[in-house]
Amino acid sequence: xxxxxxxxxxxxxxxxVSISTVSRVLNKVPTVNKRSIxxxxxxxxxxxxxxxxSAQRLAxxxxxxxxxxxxxxxxxxxxxxxxxxxxxVGHACETLRLDLIFHITNGYNALNATxxxxxxxxxxxxxxxxxxxxxxxGIPCMVINNIVEDLEVNxxxxxxxxxxxxxxxxxxxxxxxxxxxxxxxxxxxxxxxRLEGYKKTxxxxxxxxxxxxxxxxxxxxxxxxEAALKILQLKDPPTAxxxxxxxxxxxxxxxxxxxxxxxxxxxxIIGFDDNPAASYGPVGxxxxxxxxxxxxxxxxxxxxAIVAGxxxxxxxxxxPPKLVIRESCSGPRLQKA
Numbered sequence: 001x002x003x004x005x006x007x008x009x010x011x012x013x014x015x016x017v018s019i020s021t022v023s024r025v026l027n028k029v030p031t032v033n034k035r036s037i038x039x040x041x042x043x044x045x046x047x048x049x050x051x052x053x054s055a056q057r058l059a060x061x062x063x064x065x066x067x068x069x070x071x072x073x074x075x076x077x078x079x080x081x082x083x084x085x086x087x088x089v090g091h092a093c094e095t096l097r098l099d100l101i102f103h104i105t106n107g108y109n110a111l112n113a114t115x116x117x118x119x120x121x122x123x124x125x126x127x128x129x130x131x132x133x134x135x136x137x138g139i140p141c142m143v144i145n146n147i148v149e150d151l152e153v154n155x156x157x158x159x160x161x162x163x164x165x166x167x168x169x170x171x172x173x174x175x176x177x178x179x180x181x182x183x184x185x186x187x188x189x190x191x192x193x194r195l196e197g198y199k200k201t202x203x204x205x206x207x208x209x210x211x212x213x214x215x216x217x218x219x220x221x222x223x224x225x226e227a228a229l230k231i232l233q234l235k236d237p238p239t240a241x242x243x244x245x246x247x248x249x250x251x252x253x254x255x256x257x258x259x260x261x262x263x264x265x266x267x268x269i270i271g272f273d274d275n276p277a278a279s280y281g282p283v284g285x286x287x288x289x290x291x292x293x294x295x296x297x298x299x300x301x302x303x304x305a306i307v308a309g310x311x312x313x314x315x316x317x318x319x320p321p322k323l324v325i326r327e328s329c330s331g332p333r334l335q336k337a
Contacts, residue, residue, distance in 0.1 A: 088296025164197025
């Protein structure tokens with residue numbers, strides 16, 4: 001036999017108050033007298049009543065749904081970046097009892113954001129008009145992993161320039177003077193900022209900027225393999241490589257090992273992400289940890305506070321990266337005279 005589900009009517013009957021009074025108590029409306037609050041709370045405890053969170057939010061004029069808009073780049077569900085953002089947003093929504101609506105976009109189609117209380121954009125990649133449209137509609141909005149300086153929009157991002165500086169400067173500190181980089185997709189702010197950080201660090205250390213040492217990738221393993229093969233063909237190859245993602249760094253490592261290079265004795269490699277796979281390869285990958293999960297969680301919590309009217313100033317949060325040292329980097333091998 002199915003156990004009868006306790007309703008708000010049952011609570012009102014036991015407390016001897018109206019259903020609207022129970023609703024006001026559950027939604028913490030300050031005008032309810034203390035005697036009624038005590039009665040309702042006793043009835044809720046006795047009946048073990050669990051209020052419908054979504055109904056409570058709607059009663060306060062709030063929408064319980066959060067929209068996550070993510071660019072539909074190839075391999076989205078295989079990338080550490082994409083999975084961590086989805087995991088972080090999902091975990092925060094579960095904790096706050098929010099519904100999550102997931103939307104993969106090509107950047108060109110209009111968004112229907114009227115069915116959510118707020119929207120989170122996982123970066124802005126060819127979909128700026130969608131962000132602008134949501135802002136124009138007055139829907140609370142949060143951007144992840146993009147420092148937006150020319151729009152009145154909330155964002156939580158990572159200091160990618162600082163992360164690239166940490167990576168490049170660490171290689172310099174080990175004695176490397178010939179340092180190559182394999183970039184991410186330069187249409188993304190993250191990749192552009194990492195390249196800027198690399199260049200600025202070389203400049204600060206008075207090291208030459210060699211164009212042949214800058215190889216364009218797109219975060220994919222295939223682009224990293226192609227870049228590694230080009231590096232091997234250089235007349236004056238680098239002694240160290242900074243890859244803009246761990247996936248690319250691990251593929252570069254694979255190519256070097258295939259060609260009988262010893263890592264880090266023959267060449268040092270450093271990545272960016274701190275993908276768990278970085279710890280389990282043939283050589284532990286030194287990398288830059290970016291707090292993706294924390295960034296996603298923070299975005300949901302901030303957006304939820306904005307929707308609830310608890311936060312008014314724009315959120316502009318930049319999280320710091322961290323250098324994680326493993327076994328893939330050492331000083332350059334001494335050149336024979």
